[in-house]
Amino acid sequence: MGAGIARVIARAGCETICHDVAPEGLARARAVTAKFFASSVKRGRMAEGEDAAALARMTDTTDLAALAEADLVIEAVFEDLAAKQELFGRLNTLCKPETLFASNTSTLSITEIASGCGREDRVVGMHFCLPAELMKLVEMSRGMNTATAAFDAAWAWVKGAGQVPVETQDRPGFILNAVLVPFNNDVIRAIEAGVAEPADIDLAVKAGLGYRMGPCELIDLIGLDTQVRLCEAFYPVTLNPRAAAPPLLRRMVAAGHLGRKAGRGFYDYREEAGA
Ligand SMILES: NC(=O)c1ccc[n+]([C@@H]2O[C@H](COP(=O)([O-])OP(=O)(O)OC[C@H]3O[C@@H](n4cnc5c(N)ncnc54)[C@H](O)[C@@H]3O)[C@@H](O)[C@H]2O)c1
Structure with missing residues (x-):
């Protein structure tokens, strides 16, 4: 940064x-x-x-x-x-x-x-x-x-x-992360529940809401480990259950699927990176 x-x-x-x-x-x-x-x-x-x-x-x-x-x-x-x-x-x-x-x-x-x-x-x-x-x-x-x-x-x-x-007020997440962290977690829970594949969720959000980047692409960019850290900062302060790190997110971090920087997260970047 x-x-x-x-x-x-x-x-x-x-x-x-x-x-x-x-x-x-x-x-x-x-x-x-x-x-x-x-x-x-x-x-x-x-x-x-x-x-x-x-x-x-x-x-x-x-x-x-x-x-x-x-x-x-x-x-x-x-x-x-x-x-x-x-x-x-x-x-x-x-x-x-x-x-x-x-x-x-x-x-x-x-x-x-x-x-x-x-x-x-x-x-x-x-x-x-x-x-x-x-x-x-x-x-x-x-x-x-x-x-x-x-x-x-x-x-x-x-x-x-x-x-x-x-x-914005002096509070964790200010505006954007306070909205995004629970939203991203909802998406991860939806994937875990088998609602849709990451690419289809991204397509739905881009084509339906006009976002330039889908939530799975975004989480891969910021890092899944960063998403866990954000959850750990927000949940104890807000006690919002949607801010708690979803089990799938924790498993992916444990597996080293941290997103773009690790070559894979919700998507596989290894070919793109020439690995
Ligand atoms: N990564 C994001 O998406 C993002 C977005 C917005 C804000 N932030 C915030 O920005 C800050 C940095 O995040 P990051 O992801 O770039 O972290 P990072 O760990 O990638 O980088 C931190 C840098 O600070 C250096 N550093 C450590 N201690 C230092 C010291 N005492 N003096 C000078 N340099 C020192 C490290 O060598 C490293 O280069 C955090 O407060 C984070 O919450 C991060």
């Missing part, structure tokens, strides 16, 4: 510092970014030469102190409250006082992430969708102590970057 968000920032014309603890992740992301910008030029979505300019606006670092002068830091580390709190605490000591902090969390509370960091008034939720460079939506939320001026500045930045901000 971090790499995709960095593409959005650089494409918008901002100096972009990509920080990761793992240098190999940064190198991988840079190669994918170069390809993405080059293909954007080919498709006419970026002006000739703008690909090289956008890439030149991006620097990679493993040194957190490189973010000291940033106006906005968007955090996209793995979904763990303690890791995010620790990171914002460290960033608070490194960054200039006016730097805004944003979290891309999908399920954690912005209020809790901000708690104890030392600048709770300048922390906002900024939830991009996968893949961030293609999807316009950014769900934005305030923690209990977020200052209006900070939220408004973050909102203006998101709009200025060409994204579509939508305000």
Whole structure:
């Protein structure tokens, strides 16, 4: 997610510092970014030469102190409250006082992430969708102590970057995942009950509801393990039985059928991947 968000920032014309603890992740992301910008030029979505300019606006670092002068830091580390709190605490000591902090969390509370960091008034939720460079939506939320001026500045930045901000409460799943996780689980339960094959469910949803992607294609893209993690985050908070991970989903994860990244999920991608 971090790499995709960095593409959005650089494409918008901002100096972009990509920080990761793992240098190999940064190198991988840079190669994918170069390809993405080059293909954007080919498709006419970026002006000739703008690909090289956008890439030149991006620097990679493993040194957190490189973010000291940033106006906005968007955090996209793995979904763990303690890791995010620790990171914002460290960033608070490194960054200039006016730097805004944003979290891309999908399920954690912005209020809790901000708690104890030392600048709770300048922390906002900024939830991009996968893949961030293609999807316009950014769900934005305030923690209990977020200052209006900070939220408004973050909102203006998101709009200025060409994204579509939508305000939502600080609650797990915000809008989209709160609707999608139970919906995806309903689909998995329908498959388990033998109602229809994954391809037929996808076809029905695309042809009948006008969705561009079917739910099984989507779950394969986000990862079946991610769907389990989302369920584990939502169910205890909502006690919505539709948010509990369906047995078929758990079996598929145990079998290693994690979706596109593993070569198979509801569909088989091994031939496509040349395996
Ligand atoms: N994957 C999705 O579909 C999706 C969609 C929207 C939001 N999110 C959210 O985005 C965040 C990241 O998700 P992801 O799927 O990209 O995770 P990921 O595990 O693929 O990537 C996390 C990255 O953070 C790096 N990292 C770990 N600790 C770090 C630290 N202390 N400082 C700097 N970098 C660190 C890791 O090296 C890794 O490159 C999570 O909060 C997740 O909920 C994910």
